[in-house]
């Protein structure tokens with residue numbers, strides 16, 4: 001029954017965004033899409049087309065992006081009760097959307113039909129069939145998500161099967177069984193999945209979508225695949241509402257390395273750690289050091305005996321080779337700090353870095369990471385660091401001084417003014433600007449000083465500003481880390497600053513962001 005190919009379907013950008021405090025701009029979501037595409041994820045669900053301005057903007061941006069191998073999916077619901085499919089606004093938006101794949105969610109559980117949607121069982125079957133048929137008629141590949149499948153299955157398995165059969169008969173290429181409440185245990189998922197496969201036959205592929213409420217989301221996904229499912233839906237790092245979704249970052253290596261399924265190219269699998277950390281950083285979350293497979297501690301050996309045994313033979317205390325997923329045996333602080341990856345990043349950016357340069361860059365990266373820098377989401381600062389090591393770095397300007405004043409008035413008004421003195425191309429500029437806050441005022445004053453000699457600076461826009469307090473035990477007290485995202489309308493890049501002083505940290509990130517815009521560019525595919 002085992003299918004050798006298993007497709008991975010990422011829903012970080014929709015279901016993952018239901019998690020507490022999760023919010024990404026359209027530009028950040030585009031970066032996530034590229035990272036997932038680079039990892040080899042086959043299907044990337046971007047959201048509801050036409051449901052809110054942010055998602056509309058995202059689909060417009062994605063329509064213009066070139067992806068390596070992934071297909072973009074748009075998400076929607078079966079038609080509303082009493083509305084013909086071809087008049088349902090949600091389905092019309094799906095039909096109009098550029099995405100070649102439509103994922104439709106519909107009801108399977110009688111409890112929901114009675115208590116939530118108040119739709120009869122027959123009407124629900126018609127809603128499923130007509131909605132799938134409508135999307136097929138609009139030229140879309142259709143994945144049908146059977147919401148609450150396993151709860152429905154336990155209550156009335158005949159009706160649950162009728163629902164998935166309605167979707168399959170109407171042309172859905174895949175029927176995904178959802179453990180929406182995360183209530184199921186592995187034996188229940190295995191049972192339901194194999195019964196659906198036996199009922200539908202080989203023409204329709206079956207997928208699995210689980211939540212982690214009983215801490216079985218990964219195990220449930222794996223048993224479903226062992227039962228014959230050919231598609232797994234999940235999110236990066238298990239992000240999602242309540243206790244999260246199935247974690248694709250753990251499912252992928254388990255299926256591929258432990259069970260021998262064909263999921264992604266092995267050359268892509270080594271990006272697993274980097275992708276997990278990058279997407280956490282984009283979501284403004286610290287990568288979890290204890291996360292299986294990709295955490296900093298996943299292959300860390302503390303005890304002297306363990307460490308000695310591991311150096312004699314890693315199998316003694318390791319469940320797999322860390323390098324297969326791009327992790328390391330807790331020797332390197334960062335996956336970016338390997339000599340090979342430093343040299344290949346330098347080559348990618350057109351920087352000539354010899355062995356000595358690479359070695360001293362690694363020392364610098366380690367020293368800075370110890371102080372709280374993290375370069376996963378700060379590609380621009382990373383590249384500038386390499387340029388400085390290679391000696392090919394031309395500063396855009398030289399700072400003489402800056403001063404920022406924030407004044408709070410009795411009437412509640414707050415005003416901020418920045419004064420800056422810099423040298424650009426041998427000439428001194430003194431500029432003052434007001435802003436909505438200290439960083440905004442500094443940004444305006446600095447741009448004003450640079451613009452006479454570099455008018456292109458007007459095209460560079462700060463698109464995102466994220467501040468995190470790091471209280472890791474570095475012996476130096478709490479420090480502030482600032483991540484800035486910038487764009488010139490074509491490309492976007494991230495920069496970082498770290499300091500005990502939030503304005504200094506912001507300044508550092510701001511300078512890197514503007515400096516980067518003026519560095520010679522090699523075309524870098526994975527930005």
Ligand SMILES: [Zn+2]
Pocket residue numbers: 015180209211245
């Ligand atoms: Zn879900």
